[in-house]
Amino acid sequence: MSAPLPDLLTAPGAVKAAPARKKAHGKASTLRIWLPLGFLVLLAAACFIWPQIYPVPKPVGGSILEAGLPPLSPGHILGTDPNGNDVLSRILYGGQVSFEVGFSVTVIGLVIGGLLGMAAGYWRGPADAVISRMLDVLIAFPALVLALAIAEGLGPSELHVIWALAIFSIPATGRIARSNTLAIREQDFMLAARLSGTRGHQAIIRHVIPNILPQLMTFALLGFGIVIILEGALSFLGLGIPLPEPSWGSMIAQGQQVLSATPEQALIPSAFLFATVVSLNVLGDALRERWGVR
Amino acid sequence: MNRVNSVSSGPLLEVEDLTVSFPGRRGELRAVNGVSYSLYPQQTLAIVGESGSGKTVSCRALMGLLPQAAVVTGSARFVGAELLGLTDDQMRRHRGTNLAMVFQDPSRSLNPTMKVGNQIAEAVRVHRDVTKAQAREQAVELLRLVHIPVPGRRFHEYPHQLSGGMRQRIMIAIALACRPKLLIADEATTALDVTTQAQIMDLLLELRAELGMTLMLISHDLGLARSCADEVIVMYAGQIVEQAPTPQLFTRVRMPYTEALFEAIPQLERPAHSPLPVIGGRPPDLSALPAGCSFAPRCRRAADDCRTAAPPLAEHEPGHRWACWHPCGNGDPN
Amino acid sequence: MAVATETSAGTTLAHKVLGSPTLRLAGRRLLAAIPVLWGVTLLTYLVMNLLPGDTAQVLLGANATPAQVHQLEIRLHLNEPFWVRYGGWLAATLHGNLGTSLASGENVTTILGQRLPVTAELLIYALVGSVVLAVLLAVLAARRPNGIADRFSVVISMTGLSVAPYVLAVVLVYLFAVRLQWFPAIGYTSLTASPLQNIRSLTLPAIAIGFPLFAVYTRLLRADIVEQMQREDYIVTARAKGVPHWHILIRHALPNSMFGLITLVALNLGVLIGAVAIIEPIFSLPGVGAILVSSINNHDVPIVEGVVLVFAVVVVVAALAADLLYAVLDPRIRL
Numbered sequence: 025m026s027a028p029l030p031d032l033l034t035a036p037g038a039v040k041a042a043p044a045r046k047k048a049h050g051k052a053s054t055l056r057i058w059l060p061l062g063f064l065v066l067l068a069a070a071c072f073i074w075p076q077i078y079p080v081p082k083p084v085g086g087s088i089l090e091a092g093l094p095p096l097s098p099g100h101i102l103g104t105d106p107n108g109n110d111v112l113s114r115i116l117y118g119g120q121v122s123f124e125v126g127f128s129v130t131v132i133g134l135v136i137g138g139l140l141g142m143a144a145g146y147w148r149g150p151a152d153a154v155i156s157r158m159l160d161v162l163i164a165f166p167a168l169v170l171a172l173a174i175a176e177g178l179g180p181s182e183l184h185v186i187w188a189l190a191i192f193s194i195p196a197t198g199r200i201a202r203s204n205t206l207a208i209r210e211q212d213f214m215l216a217a218r219l220s221g222t223r224g225h226q227a228i229i230r231h232v233i234p235n236i237l238p239q240l241m242t243f244a245l246l247g248f249g250i251v252i253i254l255e256g257a258l259s260f261l262g263l264g265i266p267l268p269e270p271s272w273g274s275m276i277a278q279g280q281q282v283l284s285a286t287p288e289q290a291l292i293p294s295a296f297l298f299a300t301v302v303s304l305n306v307l308g309d310a311l312r313e314r315w316g317v318r
Numbered sequence: 319m320n321r322v323n324s325v326s327s328g329p330l331l332e333v334e335d336l337t338v339s340f341p342g343r344r345g346e347l348r349a350v351n352g353v354s355y356s357l358y359p360q361q362t363l364a365i366v367g368e369s370g371s372g373k374t375v376s377c378r379a380l381m382g383l384l385p386q387a388a389v390v391t392g393s394a395r396f397v398g399a400e401l402l403g404l405t406d407d408q409m410r411r412h413r414g415t416n417l418a419m420v421f422q423d424p425s426r427s428l429n430p431t432m433k434v435g436n437q438i439a440e441a442v443r444v445h446r447d448v449t450k451a452q453a454r455e456q457a458v459e460l461l462r463l464v465h466i467p468v469p470g471r472r473f474h475e476y477p478h479q480l481s482g483g484m485r486q487r488i489m490i491a492i493a494l495a496c497r498p499k500l501l502i503a504d505e506a507t508t509a510l511d512v513t514t515q516a517q518i519m520d521l522l523l524e525l526r527a528e529l530g531m532t533l534m535l536i537s538h539d540l541g542l543a544r545s546c547a548d549e550v551i552v553m554y555a556g557q558i559v560e561q562a563p564t565p566q567l568f569t570r571v572r573m574p575y576t577e578a579l580f581e582a583i584p585q586l587e588r589p590a591h592s593p594l595p596v597i598g599g600r601p602p603d604l605s606a607l608p609a610g611c612s613f614a615p616r617c618r619r620a621a622d623d624c625r626t627a628a629p630p631l632a633e634h635e636p637g638h639r640w641a642c643w644h645p646c647g648n649g650d651p652n
Numbered sequence: 653m654a655v656a657t658e659t660s661a662g663t664t665l666a667h668k669v670l671g672s673p674t675l676r677l678a679g680r681r682l683l684a685a686i687p688v689l690w691g692v693t694l695l696t697y698l699v700m701n702l703l704p705g706d707t708a709q710v711l712l713g714a715n716a717t718p719a720q721v722h723q724l725e726i727r728l729h730l731n732e733p734f735w736v737r738y739g740g741w742l743a744a745t746l747h748g749n750l751g752t753s754l755a756s757g758e759n760v761t762t763i764l765g766q767r768l769p770v771t772a773e774l775l776i777y778a779l780v781g782s783v784v785l786a787v788l789l790a791v792l793a794a795r796r797p798n799g800i801a802d803r804f805s806v807v808i809s810m811t812g813l814s815v816a817p818y819v820l821a822v823v824l825v826y827l828f829a830v831r832l833q834w835f836p837a838i839g840y841t842s843l844t845a846s847p848l849q850n851i852r853s854l855t856l857p858a859i860a861i862g863f864p865l866f867a868v869y870t871r872l873l874r875a876d877i878v879e880q881m882q883r884e885d886y887i888v889t890a891r892a893k894g895v896p897h898w899h900i901l902i903r904h905a906l907p908n909s910m911f912g913l914i915t916l917v918a919l920n921l922g923v924l925i926g927a928v929a930i931i932e933p934i935f936s937l938p939g940v941g942a943i944l945v946s947s948i949n950n951h952d953v954p955i956v957e958g959v960v961l962v963f964a965v966v967v968v969v970a971a972l973a974a975d976l977l978y979a980v981l982d983p984r985i986r987l
Contacts, residue, residue: 170695170699172929172944172945172948173699173700173948174699176948176949177699249814253816256816256818256819257816257818257926257930260818260930261930261945273818276818276819276822279822280822280825280934283822283825283826283830283837284830287826287830290822290826291822291823291826294819294822294823297816297819298814298815298816298819301814301815301816302810302811302814304814305810305813305814306810309810381892383888383891383892406897407896410894410895410896411894412894413891413892413893413894414892414893414894415894418892418893419892421885421888421889421892423885426884426885426886427885427886427888427889428886428889429886429889429890429904429908430886430908430982430983430984431907431908431981431982431983431984432904432907440890440893440895441893441894444893444894444895444896445894476983476984478983478984489889492889492893493892495893
């Protein structure tokens, strides 16, 4: 049976769809993948590499005499904050923090959560029961309370923020990994592998991982954005990156104090935060469409 | 045939060179390829073919129920009024009032969260200016018409509470709500068990007689066509390959494809455990139809001329059309 | 012709729901929720008590003498072992006594009683607004997939998903409070004092919380509706009947698409505690979120436990309500 026909009949097009533009129809257009990806790469490069190769004013230790300069002042393209620090420099270094935290937490979640989830999903039985319960409890727990408590208890620092957020990345990723592994496990080729004597960990490495990788990757991209937002939230509350170290979140909090006088103090870091997360979300979404993940 | 008894002498439905194609990744996919036929009032026509023969697509084209992407050309005139190329609003005036359709899977074709009675009443209220109470009365009447017992109570039930046969009766009641002139039953009994199939077919024929309707039966089941239809059209790869009044088709079959279909029907007379004859090969790829007769790759009577030139559909005998260079029963060997 | 459209005599909807398997399911859910609630409170207590730093010291400040600290410790029972303290709290709670705040000495129940209505009103405002707007936009978008409304809805959804509540709050305050001065930047007026001012003071916070929710709901609902319209056979039947497009969208596809949305709303309620904790301080709203952060800072365990407990209960009740709502809306479940 020529394959497309039954599909065409089950999509009776009850909805009069506007004529789909050739570029965007069906698979995600390449623009939606490369544009955000390009932006992210550029931004990351700017944050990490620019300060190394081009002299940028230090993000801390500014003199109070230079406080609150507006953007486009000489020597300070984006102006200075209430403490006299150069805003552009703080944006770049703050960006470093966002990327570092986001990356670390996401990777930790992928590795630990992924392994736990796959183990639970593949071997099932008592291991699954234990792991699933643990994951469920962590997910049910009011996330913010725990994160705040950890950050508060350990003291604000980038490392502690990573730990605190990893506590949520692990169960979230674990749950995705587990449910996808469960789905894969029931498919015929897995049964064939088991029958032909493939040992558990071999089966996981050779079969499960390649098949759930697209789902995990897109989930990780979307999670990256969430982690950046959460780090910003912690810093916003004063429990994340300790002042005077720069972080987009604390910059927004500081900017909030002077919102009427110098709104750009809050709006500039907000714009960067938003642009970064939007890019991650658009990219994650486009990849999800491209790779056919539900 | 009931042509002689028809009130109006002209055809109810005239389809001319109907073509439906879909854009596909490997090129255009021709689901229906130049189909022409006429349907007369109060006739029962069966359109028979395998999956992919185009029988369902051609009927959905008549009702305007194809996806937006479908390209439909040709003409289909219903009592003179052109059905193809209408806007959705224009087509809505025909749906339910002139033509109606009963679908294959009643378990999925009814809204699961709406009372069945309301779904029938909706069909009434869309076309007739009646109050809710009047529509409900008519719905109960329709339930009675399709022989559903205790119609007053059944009105308030939901599809999942009814059996498959009952659901199909509801579908028929919905289709008949505004007394359409033409009822198309698209594999209406395929999803039902054999006993229920017979009951539903009996109901359809009874209603056809009672309401003076014209009935178009779409099916892959030749046996059904034989017992219920006046005239049969056989389709393959989007084209009509044979058309004849029922008795003529079954006694003097011409197309090798039709003949092969006969042989594939299980018969009680066959010796036990003998393998069922199947038609070898696979259905054609509709986006890459072969030159020549589309059945040639699977036909046991195929000759070279079959593969180079497609035989035209022509009325070689009165009332009997076929498209074949080497039809059966023509003195050819085999 | 007289027609007897009999309904099963005397059976109301409520009767059907309550007498159904749904109630048993709800009962089981309730039972299963109890250990979860207990686990949550235990975990909270554990974490709060593992925080380094002396609670008494924190409360009294750096200038306190060791003697004063020691006295406070005894008064607050802080020198007793963990299990004794937790057990005491649990026992008191089961009797309806949530204890007193370590910081202010006030009754926790009183504090919660004052602050809860504020948070509740804020959340209801945000939720109702986001659901209603989501339904409107999703239906508009689903009417013509890839049309203008649809592409607009995609942009809005993407924006809402990517914006952090605190970022949105700051931007909203700048635009609408500082520049346009339509709404107050901070402060809260109670409903009884002035309904208009009450709404005004809660609008910006509600948008800050509700906009991301609206984005998620719209995306899901639109996808569900389009899926119904394009993949379901009963939609074809409706078209074959001659039912107009809008009618099919609203009376057939939408009701059958609501289930996913209900689940999503119920599941998301737990996350709102975080949003509330950040938004309320920004707008100086006297709700439970506002004291949550400061209580964690103060190691004020009874308050934190109280707030966490309330939210956990809300989440459980919401899940139950969702189940019951399913039964009401979906005849396949209740019959």
